[in-house]
Each structure stands twice: as C-alpha cells, then as structure tokens.
Amino acid sequence: MKIATWNVNSVKARLENAVAWLSDAKPDVVCLQELKCEDGAFPASAFEELGYTCLVHGQKTYNGVAILSRTRPDDVLRGLPGDENDQQARYIEAVYSHAKGTVRIASIYLPNGNPIGSDKFSYKLSWMDRLIAHARGLLKNEEPLVLAGDYNVIPTPRDAKHPDAWQSDALFQPGPRARFRQLQNLGFVDAIRQCHGETDGLFTFWDYQALAWQRNNGIRIDHLLLSPQAADLLADAQIMRDVRSQERPSDHVPVMITLR
DNA sequence: ATGACATATGAGATATGA
Numbered sequence: 001m002k003i004a005t006w007n008v009n010s011v012k013a014r015l016e017n018a019v020a021w022l023s024d025a026k027p028d029v030v031c032l033q034e035l036k037c038e039d040g041a042f043p044a045s046a047f048e049e050l051g052y053t054c055l056v057h058g059q060k061t062y063n064g065v066a067i068l069s070r071t072r073p074d075d076v077l078r079g080l081p082g083d084e085n086d087q088q089a090r091y092i093e094a095v096y097s098h099a100k101g102t103v104r105i106a107s108i109y110l111p112n113g114n115p116i117g118s119d120k121f122s123y124k125l126s127w128m129d130r131l132i133a134h135a136r137g138l139l140k141n142e143e144p145l146v147l148a149g150d151y152n153v154i155p156t157p158r159d160a161k162h163p164d165a166w167q168s169d170a171l172f173q174p175g176p177r178a179r180f181r182q183l184q185n186l187g188f189v190d191a192i193r194q195c196h197g198e199t200d201g202l203f204t205f206w207d208y209q210a211l212a213w214q215r216n217n218g219i220r221i222d223h224l225l226l227s228p229q230a231a232d233l234l235a236d237a238q239i240m241r242d243v244r245s246q247e248r249p250s251d252h253v254p255v256m257i258t259l260r
Numbered sequence: 261a262t263g264a265c266a267t268a269t270g271a272g273a274t275a276t277g278a
Contacts, residue, residue, distance in 0.1 A: 009277085010267055034277085036268065061268050062276070112277060152278075171278060207278065208265035219278080251266080251278080 001098040001259045003105060004240075005031040005148035005222055007205075007252035011066070012036070015043050017246045022050055025240065027256055028070045029096055031107030031148040035064030035089075042066065059089035065107040065149070071097050075104075082130035090127070103230060103259065104138065108149030113170030121170055124152070128179035136186055138227075144259070145227035147188065150252065152221055153180045155190070158200055159220035171221060188225035191237040191257045204239055205252045213244055222255050233259040 004027040008014040011032060022030065030052075035042065039058040047054055052068040057078045067073065073094035080091035093106040108131070113124030131147075138145055154172045157163035166172035184190060192202060203218025212218065226234060236258040243253040 013267065034267095114276095114278070166278090169278070205278070210264060212265095221278080248266095 001029070001103070002027040002256055003029045003031075003103075003146055003148065003224070003259065004254045004256035005033070005107065005150070005224060006254035007033040007109070007150040007222060007250060009034050009250040009252065010036040011064070012041070012043060013248070014250055015046055017243070017249060019046055019050065020246070021240070021243055021254065022047070022052070022068075025254070025256060028098070029105055030068040030254075031105065032066040032068065033064075033107060033109035033150045035059075035066060036061060037064060055092060055094055057089045057092040063089045063109055065089060065092045065109050067092060067094055067105060067107050069094075069096055074102075080127065080130050081134050083126070086127075098259065100233075100260075101144070103144040103146060104141070105146045105148065108147060108151065110149065110151045110153065112152050113173075113176065116168065116170055116173060121173075124170060125175050125179065128176060128183070132179065132183050132186070135183060135188070139186060142229060143227070144230040144233060146230050146257075147183075147225040148255075149223070150221060151180060151223050153177060153223075154219050154221055155180055155223075158198060159202070161201070161203065161215075161217045161219070166219070171219065184225065187228055189228075189231040189234070191224040191226055191234060192220070192239065192255065194226075194231065194234060195237040202239060204255055206244060208251055222252055224255060224257050226257075230259065235260050
C-alpha cells in the first residue's frame, strides 16, 4: 500500500501536475494540503476519473486539506479537535482498508507561524499542542496510524541546506521543534529517517525565489509520522524530487511510503 | 537591507506563504 503527502499550493493551479503525477506514481492514498479552494470548487471529477474517492475539507483562498483514496473512507474527522473557534481548514482524518487490515490516515497542514512573536506564531504553538493531545488519544487505539502532511517544521539542522538562514524563521524555532520532538516521542517514527538514516540533503520544499531549486537550497518540512503498528509495516519511503521539475510546479514535492 | 516568486482575489494592490 502506497501512501503519499503533497502540498500542492492550490489544487486548481496544480491540477495538470497532480493528474500527471498520480497517473505515474499510482499511490493508493494521497494527502493533499493548501487546496486554496472551497469544497464545491474542488476538482473532484478529474481525480475520480483516475479511480480516486475524494475527501475534502476546503476553505476559500487559504489552507484546505484532502485525502484521495482507491478505497472508501470510514470514520471521517474534519478539523483538529481542541478549539471549536478554530475556523482554519488544516486537518482531516479517516480510516482506510488495505490488504491486511485498516490504517488511519490524517492529512495535516500545520500553521506556518511567521513572523515570530505574532498571533500567527502563538497559533502555531497552540495548534501543535492540540495535535499532540489528539495524537496521544489516537495512539491508545494501538492501530496503524499515519500522520502525514506539511508540518512547517524543520526538525534539525540536517533538514536544511543552509540552517543558518532559517534561524529567525518560525519553521526552525525551538518551540515548534520541541513540539515536533514531543509528538515523535509519543512513539511515532519519521518514515524518511527510518528508511534513509541521517543522510544530508533530503528536502521536500524549495522556494520559488533566488534559484533555490537549481541550487538545491531546500528544507525538509513534509513528514509522515508512523505509529508503532504502522512502522512495523514500513517497507520504503521516498521523496519524489523529480516532481519539482514539472512545468509550473508546486514549491513542495510529494513524499511517499510503502506499507507491506 | 531589500527583493526576488507564486497564488487568490478581483480588476490594483494586498495578504499569505516559507
């Protein structure tokens, strides 16, 4: 079973790219982020023609997450619990069947948090606290669980080409990095590190500006965190770098894992 | 130090992103 996550930076602007990549990579489940459209404007039919069912939690202009799947979702949850006043569409979760049982999968678009010290930064921290609390509850199910998405966190200096350049950025601050560690330390495995060790140069995002892609000036902020029961099934994890060379690409590329 | 690049909205310039 192949499970991918991809921040598409507008699903409508990226529709051709997405159809091309799905036709090539053929994942069973795909978590999308930054749809930048409401549910009614989501281009579901293009994905349905490829055999996918679409689960969408959209929002006008900003945010928006979805899960595309070959099988039907069950036990769907829209929105991250813990704050009924939170209107931002950044979380959707569902259960999917696979060859040897079921797997619960979440598509996550964690707040960016810039600039440091702003309301956006404190929102990022509180959102991460809510994610940790929700994940702690889910782990009690002792089931295969994959928390996949754009975390907007550079976990370690190894996860940036130029870590010094990110010292004053919300993506690399001690607070968000500590919370990302706390989440992992509940018992989650970082799929890319599990399969590739502490290798340098593993990036999932390259800015559109200043020839970042051509210079491989990237960061690793798109992650798949696996519960112990999901980690037991992990066979492979790959960053789909080539997607960054598409015409009119997203600034993020897909990350895809294979579960036995 | 600044802006560079891209997207949405909406019809020019601004907000957001990372």
